[in-house]
Amino acid sequence: MGPASQPDTTSSLKANTEQIRQQRRDNLSQWIGSVLNTNAPELTVVSGDASFRRYFRFKHQGATYIAVDAPPDKENNLAFWQIGSLLASQKIKVPEFKHIDLEHGFIILSDLGDQLLLPRLTESNVDSFYRKAIDIIIQLQIIPVEKIADLPAYDEQKLAFELSLFETWFVNKHLGIQLTDSQQTIIDKLCKQLIERATKQNQRLTHRDFHSRNLMLTQSDELAVIDFQDAVIGPVSYDLVSLLKDCYISWPRNKVIHWLESYYQIASQQTVACKPLMESSFDAFTQDFDWMGLQRHLKVLGIFCRLNYRDNKPQYLKDLRLTYDYVKQVTSHYQELKDFDELLEQLIGPAFETSQ
Numbered sequence: 001m002g003p004a005s006q007p008d009t010t011s012s013l014k015a016n017t018e019q020i021r022q023q024r025r026d027n028l029s030q031w032i033g034s035v036l037n038t039n040a041p042e043l044t045v046v047s048g049d050a051s052f053r054r055y056f057r058f059k060h061q062g063a064t065y066i067a068v069d070a071p072p073d074k075e076n077n078l079a080f081w082q083i084g085s086l087l088a089s090q091k092i093k094v095p096e097f098k099h100i101d102l103e104h105g106f107i108i109l110s111d112l113g114d115q116l117l118l119p120r121l122t123e124s125n126v127d128s129f130y131r132k133a134i135d136i137i138i139q140l141q142i143i144p145v146e147k148i149a150d151l152p153a154y155d156e157q158k159l160a161f162e163l164s165l166f167e168t169w170f171v172n173k174h175l176g177i178q179l180t181d182s183q184q185t186i187i188d189k190l191c192k193q194l195i196e197r198a199t200k201q202n203q204r205l206t207h208r209d210f211h212s213r214n215l216m217l218t219q220s221d222e223l224a225v226i227d228f229q230d231a232v233i234g235p236v237s238y239d240l241v242s243l244l245k246d247c248y249i250s251w252p253r254n255k256v257i258h259w260l261e262s263y264y265q266i267a268s269q270q271t272v273a274c275k276p277l278m279e280s281s282f283d284a285f286t287q288d289f290d291w292m293g294l295q296r297h298l299k300v301l302g303i304f305c306r307l308n309y310r311d312n313k314p315q316y317l318k319d320l321r322l323t324y325d326y327v328k329q330v331t332s333h334y335q336e337l338k339d340f341d342e343l344l345e346q347l348i349g350p351a352f353e354t355s356q
Helices: 009-035 077-089 126-141 156-174 181-199 238-244 253-267 282-309 314-331 335-355
Strands: 044-048 054-060 063-069 097-101 106-110 203-206 215-217 223-225 232-235
Touching (some): 009 054, 009 097, 077 106, 126 203, 126 223, 126 238, 156 181, 156 282, 181 282, 181 335, 238 253, 238 282, 314 335
Antiparallel strands (some): 044 054, 054 063, 063 106, 097 106, 203 232, 215 223
């Protein structure tokens, strides 16, 4: 008689997770019925994202609404609500919060539709849409200081942790590379350079994920902002990087510089708390932008791999190529980054090509 078979732990955990998700969905529907004084509605899946939130659509009295399941042990729903209220008060289009249960992580939002900006972007309309998006970034950045005082700072510790994701999940886990001491020294030096550059910029309200999948189009082609709950006080170049060096779509460098100039001209005329929003030369700001992009894209390489290996979301692996290309464009352009660029050329790049 053969040995007793071991239980399939992975399958068991997956089944348990699905059971919990279904129970939360049922509880969400019942909660909606109670707060709207109606029968528990049927919930239709709209989407999930890179977080633990799930979105559903339901009908009530002839209108549609969005129901959000956001487990309170996984998601910061208080920040989601508070920042959404702040943005709405500044006339920035965001989903309207109809009801929220912070204890259970249930939310009812107004329905902005299904049209993300990304699939609508074309060579002929991108200038118009990006001008609107840049205007929103300016609106975010000129929100009075006292109104954002409670937001967390995008400080050295947070920036350093994000950069560590590149090594942990992309280099070690995805590529199977263990760095030598000398190679580690190169990465440590790079991290210090990027953090110093980021923290020396003016620090304003920063969405932190301001890209074409987090901008929606209303029926009148007005841009609406979503996924803003992780906003921080951070470098003024950060949201521009998210938009203009989007990990899901790319544009020629000359276009990116043109949009960057448009932002710079507007920002140079703005003051916040009697301080100019933009104080550096355009050349210096361009380097701020590029190096901030390098920090973001190194982080994103790690996050996309973490989503695959930890969260069973392999769909993000297809976006590694563009994200890596953004990294290489910057490291090959700046002499100060030569050591890291050589590490990419000799070790990390070849391993990445093999993994594709």
